[in-house]
Amino acid sequence: MKAVSFSKESILGLIALIVFILMSLFIPGFFEQNNLNNMMFQLPEFGLLALAMMIVIVTGGIDLSITYIAAMSGVAIALMQSHGYPMLTAIIVGIIVGLACGLINGTIISKIGVSPILVTLGTMVLFEGVILSITKGSSISGFSESYSLIGNGYYMGIVPLSIIIFIFFAILTGVLLAKTKWGRSVYMIGSNPVATLFSGVNNSRVLMRVYLYAAMLAAIASIIMTSRYNSAKVDLGSSYLLQSVSAAVLGGTEIQGGYGKVIGTIYAVIIFQMLSSGLNLMGVSRPIVNVMMGVILITVLVLNFVKGKIEEKNQKTAAA
Amino acid sequence: MKKFLGLLASVVLVISMLAGCVSQESATGGSKGKKEGSGNDKIKIAVVPKLIGIPYFNASEKGVIEAGKELGVDVIYTGPTEADAAQQVKVIEDLISQNVDVIAVAPNDAASLTPVLKKAKDKGIIVMDWDTPADQSLVELSVHQIDDEAYGRHIAKSLIEKMGAEEGEIAILTGGLSAANLNTWIDAAKKELAEKYPGIKLVTDKIATDEKQQVAYQKTLDLVKSYPNLKGIMAFSTPAPLGAAQAIQEKGLQDKIAVVGTALPTDSAPYLEDGSLDVAILWEPDKLGFLTVALAKALAEGKKPENGQDIAKVGKIELWEDGKTVIMGPPTDFTKENAKDFNF
Amino acid sequence: MSDYLLQMTQISKTFPGVKALDDVRFEVKKGEVHALIGENGAGKSTLIKILAGMYEPDQGATFLFEGKDAQINKPIDATLKGISIIYQDLSLFSNLSVAENIYIGRDSGKKPWKKVNWNEMENVAKKALQELEFEIDVQTPVEKLSIAQQQLIEIARALAFDSKLIVMDEPTSSLSAGEVEKLYRVINKLKQRGISIIFVSHKLKELFAVSDRFTVLRDGKYVGTYDAKELDEDQLITLMVGRKVLYEKNTEKGLAGQTLLELKGLTKAGNFKDISFELKAGEIVGITGLVGSGRTELAQAIFGVNKPDSGEMTLNGESIQIKSSEHAVKKGIAYIPESRKTQGLILRQSLTNNISLPILKELRNGFGLIKRKKEVDLAKHYIDTLDVRPAHPHRAAGDLSGGNQQKVVIGKWLSTKPQILIIDEPTNGIDIGAKTEIHKLLRKLAAEGLGIIVISSELPEVLAVSDRILVMRHGKIAGELDIAEATQENIMNYALLGSKASTLKKNVQASKEVSV
């Protein structure tokens, strides 16, 4: 209660800051325009997927199909554009395709009530299959020049456009979660679905929107990815699946649901991003980077545990 | 739903608002051209494989490292841990930050690398590809181990030869349905069959084996059961021929079904031995690595390769008329007899 | 010296911020039934959990069992010493069979590879059940049993353990009269065998029927230990609450206005059957009956979360089918469920967030964003009017005591301005002071024109608040009584027998049963 100033998120922010300072000091090339820009270009797609995952986890679920939803809308956008449709139409269709995927997840989870991990396991395979049968496995490209600006362009010549899109959606997500009836219900369902239902909340509708919103974020991430990589393919961003779960959890989201903040997730994404870039600049072998990420994930949670123990002890002695 | 529509509208709005102010180039776009006085005059060459940690690219790494030592250049051999285009882009972006002189990349997905390679080029880095072609408008040089078309056809031809018959049923195994280079070879092989061997019947479309030996093994078992008249299997990607051969070995079908595929010699030795794998066709990946570095160094020094040029340790290379496509040479057939002679 | 089986002295227990027990002593003789009593929050359950090895007492506690110094740090220590505990919320495994549930824990602490002997397990279980005269296939999974049956399984478990000391926390709360009698017989048998029993109950009548001695706790402190013969019920209550309290039967009849809700033949298989009654504005209808008689299921059907199979429901004269809880809220129906902690409140969330949850829709500004200030003000309003303590709108609901939590739940529903309020066990687990407060509040709300349905097992409570009383039995309405003619006797007759006629034996007649 009194430790408001030391919330999980602010500690994480502090860690992010320390990592940044250390890397800037000790890794040549880290604190350079070029590298900083790189990081800003790389972060949005991962950040958006991590946010999507976070929201789902806050309700106590998980979405294993998220990267394939992204790939699905990416393929839709690529197909539309390569068939000569205007960029905006293509983007809208892409988002609609993503939402349709979310609708499938949402329907089975919220209406039938099957557990999210099972449903999304199934849809993950299903979506992958659908993309494969559409693309025959090959990558689809043929984007307009202006489309590539979304992922590669600068706004006003300084800030990467994609990071602005990310910030926009991060704020949007933050506001939706903290300030709307839906967002509030998301936390409530994650904390106690029965009591929430008994308070007149339509749990099923809230869940449906959660999976739709996650799918929409995935679709936005796929717009950035397809634009950046100039193509769409079945495994577009597939390596982000477990990373986004890790980022959400490192960001303080409780895997059982009920708690999770946008800012925490963003800090976690930034930490992952800096680690990956920094260690690469140092020439650390790629697999070792993965090892480090695992170690950090576990270490932070052990630290949280220890911190909790100490606080408990302090409170006890204070009360006695 | 209303809210989502609203959201959508606002997204569109924001995009259109921003669109006016967006440009490809950063205004403060940093240093064009090569960094001066980096303290180290050695040429820095980065070689990026599709992924690291698989035998094929490990073998290439050996060649790259060796070339680095022998030719006196700094080499960096790094790539993603998964064959994921997104990760590969990151690796290259990080390499750009390290101010290398040359980047040679084996793209997982050529199109997806175009923007980042363009960025590298703009920074004054020489861009080339190896193993698999990238966007040809960006690369200075394209080093091919093999002529893809010829390679695919060669594999098909070898299969027919090993089957000992110009008709019958065959099947194709592949690493992943979305692997571009494998698809190119498969298409070439199919073309060869269609053109020259009309008696050959492909029983089903290529079957994915997830780059895993045990999956290839299972699928082969299923195949020989479903198609009892199967005479031959072409297996693309390095684990696939091993799995296929293992199945043949176990079911004792060495004489009935011919297996031809793209595998490394040491791995295939146990199967070549008893004929469950008839021939493994590949090139020598370490040579490819070596060649890539050698040509990269020459390029950084301003020298272009020539047709028929003899590269030490590699041999005569072939240069296409476009002036940038280099072919290392014909594929190597690894057989029972010669497999022991290779150490990769 | 040692005719004492258990001697606990200088027992204190501090939780972060609270001193739950303060220098308590508790001594149980061999072969006696010892009642542990006190209001909710007096520290009974903390004491029991210390005895059970679930909690560790603060420094300085002494603990003698059979005259010897005893260390009980883990539940297994208690089990090995022969202490069995029957918790009020039961400790059963719904996925396991009756036999296993009875046998479980017997081997705890033994080698993990010890072979489970299913035959022995079933024999032990059968024997224990025989003693309880409870006939059931021991292979039945517990999830298929009714609550009353589950409670018997729990008792059978303690019997099967050959325990020296059995703690029973509210063992009769869902037993029928016949089953209660069986339990008494079992208790007497155990006593004769020299087994000691600690009995925790709110039903004073029951306590006097079985107990030899009482130990009274108040506010975490030891009040005293008394012989059953030296006290009467009034004295006991005074000891417990420090003052004399009893609640009065309701005499002021509410002003029944126009009909709000009418049910006609509402039926759901396995839940309730052929329910018909009406609720008028300004009146309180009490629904009572044993736990498991279908009361809660009926309430949830009205609230839209348990859809009936057939029957008709009219609201303000219009036929309606409530499709969901959201729909119910929209139509002005509020439902306060029985379990505050799991169904009524979201414990980890703040009071504000809990109170505003049903009406978030109305707290939005033009952009659809929640007006936080208005929300907090609303919460403050209900915190003040209902006198919730501590009156801090940002505290987590879980930090509050039971009575205050219940007020928060009521506040939550009042914020929706309902026309019908259904409240299930309104004062379950709430101390007596808060109980009367809540009763008064309900009467006040009715006087303001609300139609209220109170579901309760506590007859004094039903009598204290209702204008009319419906008694449910086996999913049907067994009888309806006007407050003027209602007595505990005729209610119990309906609940147990389905008729007004009194054929019950004297000791279950609960003539003057006072529940605290």
Add this chain to the structure above:
Amino acid sequence: MKSILKSKEMSIAAIVIALCITLTFVSPVFLTADNLLDVLKANSVIGILAVGMTLVIITGGIDVSVAAVTSAVCVIIGKLMQVMPDHFSSLLLLFLIAPLLGILLGAINGVLVAKIRIPAIVVTLGMMSIINGLVLYITNGVYLNSTNFPKVFIQFANIKVFGVSVIILIFMAVALFTWYILKYTLIGREVLAIGGNKESALRVGINFDKVQVFVFSYMGLLAGIAAIAQTAYTKSVDPNGMLGLELLVIAGVVLGGANIMGGRGTIMGTVLGVLLLGIVQNGLILAKIDTFWQKVFTGCIILLAVSYDHIQYKRSQEKLAKIEVEA
């Protein structure tokens, strides 16, 4: 007890049987001993892991590091076999080392979950990342083929009893043994009890921490055994060969009727779940379904199976009348 066990496995068994009947009509090859044994053999490794995962999931946990642990053990025993003499004792040593390694890695998971109270999915996710990274770093992905393996291991891998491969036998043995543990040992019943009601389990003196460490260590043990089976199956070690397998393992368990929230799950169900997945894979080729549509079919079958199972479960819950309503 028996009746409910049956009903829980009923729906999955029904699906498996329906699929088998369909496939028998589609392809005459399906219902041959040869094919069925192949299917069993191909899914033995997943089956062994799924059996262990069943225990983890019954207690309400999950272990996504199984594939990583298995490949780590594969790599280590593969390296060992390169230097082992061709003697029977090598085989014995292998059967000692592999399970021990597995137990060690599993116990680390268990301790982190039980003592530090980090959610199982997070611990094992971290472990997966660490182990995979290390394996890749150390091996560089290099294959170890059977050329240098002791002959005795190859002989062992080729053992068949009445035409049934030793790998299937290992799977069967593991399944039976685990079934026995669950049904007849104290620890097995404690696993079920904890899954059923954690709070009650604590009250009756079950040591929750101990049981959690046990299930994760047991999972590790089976991962060690699975590593032997995998090596015997492929007769080589591919450090990348198990990537992504954890999802299949979990899918097998939950298809088999285990509740991901804990409490519900049987070995029989899991074996059926794994078989269902295996038969689908096998059937897709036998039924000559177009390559590109195979995943679509698999996804649909998973979705149908889990939805069907859940609807059945909900119905059975509805039927469990809590109140004896008078007629």
